[in-house]
Amino acid sequence: MSRVVVRGAAVAVLVAGLAACGGGGQGSGNEKTLTFWMYQDRTPQAGQVIEKVRKDFEKANPGVTVKLVKIPKDDYNTKLGGAVASKSAPDAGILDQPLVSKYALDGTIKEVPAGLIDESAFYKGALDTNRAGGKLYGLPADQTCVALFYNKKLVPTPPKTWEEMKATAARVHQADANVAGMNVPKGDGYGAWMFPGVVHGAGGQMVDDAGKKVLFDQPPAVEALQLWVDLLKSSPRKITDSDKPFENGLAAMTISGPWDVPTIHEQFPDLDFGVAPLPYKTEAAGNIGGEDSVVFSTSKNADLAWKWLVFLTDAQNNGVIADAFGGFPVNLKAQVVASGPEQAAFLEQLKVAHARPAVPQWIQVNDEIIAPALESALTGKATAQQALTDAAGKTRSLLGWTG
Amino acid sequence: MTAPVLEGRKEVAARPRRRPRRRTNDRLVGWLLVTPAVAYFAVFLLYPALSALYYSFTDWNLRSAASWVGLANYSDLLFNDVKYPHFWKSVQVTLQYTLIAVPLTMVAALVQALLVNSIRRGANLFRLLLFLPVVTAEAAVGAIWRWLYDPQYGLINSVLGLVGIPGQNWLNTPELVIPALAFISAWQCGISMIIYLAGLKGIPGTIREAAIIDGAGPWQRFWRVIVPMLRPTTFYLLVTGVIAALQVFGLVYVIFSGSGRSVTGGPEQSGLSYVLHLYLFAFRYDAMGAACAMSFILLIFIMIITALQFRFVKQEAS
CATH class of the missing domain: 3.40.190.10 (Periplasmic binding protein-like II)
Structure with a gap:
């Protein structure tokens, strides 16, 4: 009986090994894959917008593949907690605002490298949601x-x-x-x-x-x-x-x-x-309220991950990204996509919003x-x-x- | 599961003329047959349960390494109301719920079973209709009952209004939350109803006829024949019902969450069931160690309650 088990195990290992070889090509050379976790698209249109931004980023960074993993919002924190516990956290991902300080203080996420962004380009309230112990641990993606x-x-x-x-x-x-x-x-x-x-x-x-x-x-x-x-x-x-x-x-x-x-x-x-x-x-x-994005400590592509987060928050992309996420831009120069008489009140409110x-x-x-x-x-x-x-x-x- | 296979092996051993090769084959087949069940049990039940036991002695937030704290989680849960201000509240809520929901569910199930058993035509249709609440998605159940209990448009208040009872704000009045939840669970008594129905079918017709010949009316027949004969069924439903009620979660979760409501357990924590409280600590407040300890406290409590029921509740039909 034990022989059967051994044989079965051998087959399983072999299959797994082959599968790993098949997917392993990306790891070598200049090819890099960046995994980013985010909430499931609110609408199909929002999904298209995000897909376009993803392609733009890949075009601007040859050899890089951004893999977006979309998870229903209600399950997100639970799944992310599980992934971190089992050491399979993504390179970067969206993180619920109140979780940033928790994740920061136990070293689960990385501190924003000095000089990565110009802090004055962001809405202060939104940026402040990424602070813990006076340091910055993430970038806001959108705010509401x-x-x-x-x-x-x-x-x-x-x-x-x-x-x-x-x-x-x-x-x-x-x-x-x-x-x-x-x-x-x-x-x-x-x-x-x-x-x-x-x-x-x-x-x-x-x-x-x-x-x-x-x-x-x-x-x-x-x-x-x-x-x-x-x-x-x-x-x-x-x-x-x-x-x-x-x-x-x-x-x-x-x-x-x-x-x-x-x-x-x-x-x-x-x-x-x-x-x-x-x-x-x-x-x-x-x-x-709104979504922050962070880089996990276990990421092997941290530099690339920060580049991607900056891309999401720059003046050109943040307008459409924030709208796709259901909120407002965090970059002061980004174009607000949402229109309508109601939106003006929210924008007014955001100027005085506190984290x-x-x-x-x-x-x-x-x-x-x-x-x-x-x-x-x-x-x-x-x-x-x-x-x-x-x-x-x-x-x-x-x-x-x-x- | 292994028992039949082992017996088979003994049989083989008793016949010396068989080739020994066959014996190994039997054993192999036996193992192959039980492997899926054993693997499932070991991987998805035993291993997580043992891990949970280990983590219940640690301080663990799912992210950093778990640090051993001994019995601190257990003693804090029971005695430290700064760290766990609502632990005893959740115990109280759950006990109240169990005390109301279990009897209510069993009475509803028995009444439904008697009705379905007594009608001649359309029994299948009614059985189906009465069983529907069980197979309805929990989220839909939550939405329907929030609407039925609505203080402004709710059907329940309209019906009560017909008999002159003033409308209540069911899900927002702390004292009414538990009865309201228990009522929903009684509405979902379909499985108990089916089991009672099977029990009723199992009562020999001769006993009923003998009772009629002896001059017993319907009322006497119910109390003197049906109830005693159903005792094993009632006992089974009581034990399983209490275990399920002590673990109530889905119902409270769907009633008190969604569309802007938060999952903190209803007005003044009046619907904060034990398992909801446990869930919040595991996945919302990052205290997996304490949550694991809570689950073992519940396990011990359920074992005691069940043992007491086996000791003190009559089980045999008479």
């Missing part, structure tokens, strides 16, 4: 943000400040008790992700720039949470917990991103809506500490101050911070 969507029939002019927003919401709900003024974010992971943008609108921060001190128990954050609590009076959950309340005309305002604009136009063609920058208290602000804290455990803090704190204030179980003081204490204990 959330803004205020308003129903033009119910809200003729969008509110600019928090006070105007509260007044508008109250007026809408008073006129029709079945319509909510605002679809107030909830105390879940998504709501906690949007919250920092509001805090910045009152001149505050979640944590300090050095990433050592919790600041979300300070007045700006408390005021931001109080705003959401106050808005609930004119925006009962019973209305806004319904499916697509804004789209169905049951909520006059909501917060969402550019990805929702085409969907609403397509599925709710009768809805007359506009997009405006987020209302603020003392300064215009918002938060940023989320570069703390490796931030997702956990976001989900497990901040989200429940927001919910306890929004359900009236605690005051905004109590909820955030409590959450700040828990965050300090978890992260081992003293401030």
